[in-house]
Amino acid sequence: MAQGRRIAIYGAGYIGLVTGACFASLGHHVTVVDIQQERIDMLNAGRVPIYEPGLAELLRDHGDRLTFTVDGRTAAARAEVVYVCVDTPPTVSGDADLSRVWNVVRVLEGAERLQAVVTKSTVPVGTGARIRAALDGMGLVAVGYGSNPEFTAEGRAVGDFMNPDRVVVGAADDATARLIAEIHQGVNGPVVVMDVESAELTKLAANALLATKISFANEIANLAEAVGGDAASVLQAVGMDHRLGAHFLNPGLGYGGSCFPKDTTALKTLAGSAGYHFQLLAAVIEVNSLQQRRPVIRLKEALDGLSGRTVAVLGMTFKPGTDDMREAPSRVIVGRLLAEGATVRCWDPLAPDVSGAEPWSATTRHHSPIEALQGADAALVATEWPALQQVPWQEAAAAMARPLLFDGRNALDPAEMTAAGFTYLSVGRADLPPR
Known part of the structure; x- marks a missing residue:
């Protein structure tokens, strides 16, 4: 294991906390910085503000090498390496809001021990060059700059960090590339070194391609509904082609979350700003x-x-x-149901309290699927939670005003659902009446 470095991580969200906990498990001394005092207080009290499998255990087991603070300037003064893991949400124009990134850069002035600044946040191509210029302007000419984009998926982020397909390192100089590779010693995955701009583009390109596969699968599903055929069977056979692969070829409700919607829009906007119309991505x-x-x-x-x-x-x-609600398809679905005049009853085992936000304020939240289904005219599976496999569906059908179910994730067995008395609708397959 490499000698432990002193690393300051800015941002205590999904990426920052996972990155910090994993670096601590590799032997580094990590300070996680966030502007939300409440979040830092929770972490200092041993409570994790987000749900991510394995994260709480890592934070507990390596707590002797983890510190949480809102004092970004002091953290920078003590750090050898700074990691930028803050949000970069889209603006009205579709560009990334880099205000949080620049807030981090500003607190680095005078950081005498600092050897490198590394951005893990998803940023537009060219951001690294601007940060490099800002560091030079603050007299931090000897401080290296690198891009180390994340490719972790919520729900398995710890495993993705420790056993990645690749660790992408973008750096303008060999010393910074070596330093970033060094602090990843113990991570089970190849290190791919490139220039900063290429690393910035790699993250956007990867998510855009995955989003493209999802949209393609849904187009095939919609076509299968129109002309006949089972989309799941078609896409399974397509995915067996070694040139294509089966990942992300599952029809459903489309992509959501914090990355795909934001990154596809960011790449399309980047292309437009460069004078190129990214037609494929616009269709996706x-x-x-x-x-x-x-x-x-x-x-x-x-x-x-x-x-x-x-x-x-x-x-x-x-x-x-995950407990992440960002860009969840359920939000659009619920909004549309309410706009059509329906009453909406919701269930989810991990979703946070969003009762004060739109459109959820006009819905009711229930403790179990059976409770949510009581007296309903229809059910809609929006998230394929494993708990749905344990629902007594025959009892559920009897509790509903009408046993009609749309399985938006093709998560349930059609034969079992029709045997339970449901009219079963799904994505890319023929509708099935009850038996």
Whole structure:
């Protein structure tokens, strides 16, 4: 194991906390900085403000090498390496909001021990050059700069960090590249070194390609519904081609979360700002937007209108294994159901309290799927939580006003659902009546 470095990580969100905990497990001394005092107080009290499998255990087991603070300037003064892991949300124009990144850069002035600044946040190509110029302007000419984008998926972020497909290191000089590679010693994955601009583009390109596969799968599913055929069988066979691969070829409700929507938009905006119309990506984004509305159209047709109907939405987070609600398809679905005049009842095992936010303020939250289904005219699976496999569906069908279910994730067995008495609708497959 390499000699432990003193690392300051700015941002105590999903990426910052996972990065900090994993670096601590590798023997480094880590200070995690955040502007939210409440979040830092929780961490200092041993409570984790987000849900991510394995994270709480890492923070507990390596707490002797972890510090949490809101004092960014002191953390920078003591650090050898600074990692920027703050949010970069899209602005009205579609560009990334880099205000939090620049807030971190400003506190670095006078950091005498600092050897390198590394950005893990997703930023537009060219951001690194601007940060390099800012560091030079503050007299930090000898401080290296690097881009080390993250490729972790929520719900398995710890495993992705420690056993990655690759560790991408973008650096303008060999010394910085070696330093970033060194602090990753113990991580089980190859290090790929490139220039900063290429590293910045790699993150956007990877997520855009994954989003493209998701939208393609949904287009095939929609076509299968129109002409016949089972999209799941088609895409399984397609994915067996070694040139293509099966990952992300599952039809459903489209992509969501903190990365795909933001990064596809960011790459499209970047291309437009460079004078290039990224036609493929524009179509990918449009397909995803329409896909999130299709379940409401299907239920509206099946119920001969949604006004006055009650719909149970099963799942609120953008995917199982996380409590993250950002850009979840359920938000669009619920908004559309309410706009059509439906009453919406929701269930999710991990989603945070969002009762004060739109559109959730007009819904009711329930403790179990059965409770949410009570008296409903239809059910809609929006997140494929494993708990749905344990629902007594025959009992659920009897509890509903009408046993109609749209499985937006193709998570349930069609034969079992029809045997339980449901009219079963899904994505890319024929509708099935109850048996």
